[in-house]
Amino acid sequence: MHPEAANSEAPLRKIVHVDMDAxxxxxxxxxxxxxxxxxxxVAWKGLRSVVCAASYEARRFGIRSAMPAVRAERLCPDAVFVPPDFTRYKAVSLAVREIFARHTDAIEPLSLDEAYLDVTENRTGLPTATRVAMCIRQQIQDELNLTASAGVAPNKFLAKIASDWRKPNGLFVIQPHQVHGFLRDLPIGRIPGVGKVTEQHLNARGVKTMGDVQALEMTELEARFGRFSMRLYALARGIDHSPVVANRVRKQVSAEDTFPEDVPLYETEHAIRRLAEKVWKASHANARGARTVVLKLKTKEFTSLTRSVTPAEMPRSAEALADCAMAMFDRVGLEPTQLFRLAGVGLSNFQSDEEPPLFPATE
Structure with missing residues (x-):
């Protein structure tokens, strides 16, 4: 079916994207x-630490998430470094989620601090999605003394763009009749999946804005961009039929740690056993089992390596999980003198909720 035809037949939805501010x-x-x-x-101080979050006062100095902490310290010597407290952040996130649930069951969390909500029908009887978003933001402010930005639009793609439009502590609404004009001047890099390299590639071909894509026929897009053409065509016109998926199944549970100093592979055992304990506890927060164990390593030269195994019988304890991860050392394939800066352990290939667990949760 042609994208425009699909768009005309799709029922109109009311989507809110809520994003907590810093x-x-x-x-x-x-x-x-x-x-x-x-x-x-928010970061541990140290040569290997990265920024988990920065207040808006810190962002004025150019500090951003995932930036090395040492660089953040150089950009703003007066910055206050606070070690992260994820237990507390998760508790606040659950309180935010409870506010969402007053309005709709259709909640798709993306992380601790953002989520999509489908409020096409809402529990509170508010007449518009804009009113719902206003109410949610006010409740977060009144009850949790925090601010959130929200975007309201006919689909997830547009709602996420809108939530960023008036940050911090803002609300932006894209009405259905405004979609085409709103998108026209936006950089092509706003399309999910279009990273810097792809954006440069598109720019070199004369495609810099959504409007540039809107001006091209589907046949021309197909000839120039192949299988990516359908996605370009649809999103440049604000067409996105992806539903809000409540209780989305996690694809992987993992934990990783960056070492204070580079170490040889055999010296990562202590870290791997500690990480396996964290992963084991996290994976048993639900009843599903995993089929695959993952070992992640990063060399001192920043080369990432991933090894995985799907054993006939999954480990039944955190200790056994660590043993399984370390059994993959022989498959790393590097010299014994190679040093590593990071190690990680993960469980993946989870069963669906309908399948019986491969191994039971332990006390």
Whole structure:
């Protein structure tokens, strides 16, 4: 079916994307009055640490998430570094989720600090999705003393763009009749999956904005961009039929750790056993089992290696999980003198909820 035809036949939906503002840093500032108004960086200090979050005061200095902490410290020597407290952040995230649930069951969390909500029908009887978004933001402010930005649109793709439009503490609405004009001047890089390299490739071909794509016929797009053409055609016109999926199945549970100093492979055992314990506890928060054990390593030269195994019988304890991960050492295939900066352990290939678990949860 042609994308435009599919769009005309699809029922109109009301989607809200809620994104907490500088979530981890905002929680720290809320709970510690001495941090308010100051540049706060949520990160462990150290040569290997990366920034988990930065307050808006810190962002003015160019500090961003995933940036090396040492660089953040150079950009803003007066920044206050706070070690992350994920237990507390998860508790606040659950409180936010409870507010969402007052309005709809159709909630698709993307992370601790953002989620999609389908409010085509809502529990509170509010007449518009905009009113629902306003109410949610007010409840978060009143009950949790935090701010959230929200985007309201006919689909997930547009709602996510809209939530970023008036950050922080903003609300932006894209009505169905505004979609084409709103998208026209947006950079092509706003399409999910279009990274910097792909964007440069498209720009070199004269495609810099959504409007440039809108001006091309489907046949021309197919000739120039192949299988990516359908996605370009649809999203440049604001067409996105992907549903809000509540209780999305996790594809992987994992944990990783960056070492203070580079170490040889045999010295990663202590870290792997600790990571296996974390993964084991996290994976048993639900009743599903995993089929595959994953070992992740990163060399001192920043080369990432992943090894996995799907054993006939899955490990039945955290210790056995660690043993399974370390059994893959022989498959790393590097010299014994090779040093590593990071190790990770994961479980993947989870069963669907309908399948019986491969191994039971333990006490």
């Amino acid at each position: 979530f981890y840093a905002s929680v720290e500032q809320r709970d510690n009055a001495a941090l308010r108004g100051r540049p706060v960086v």
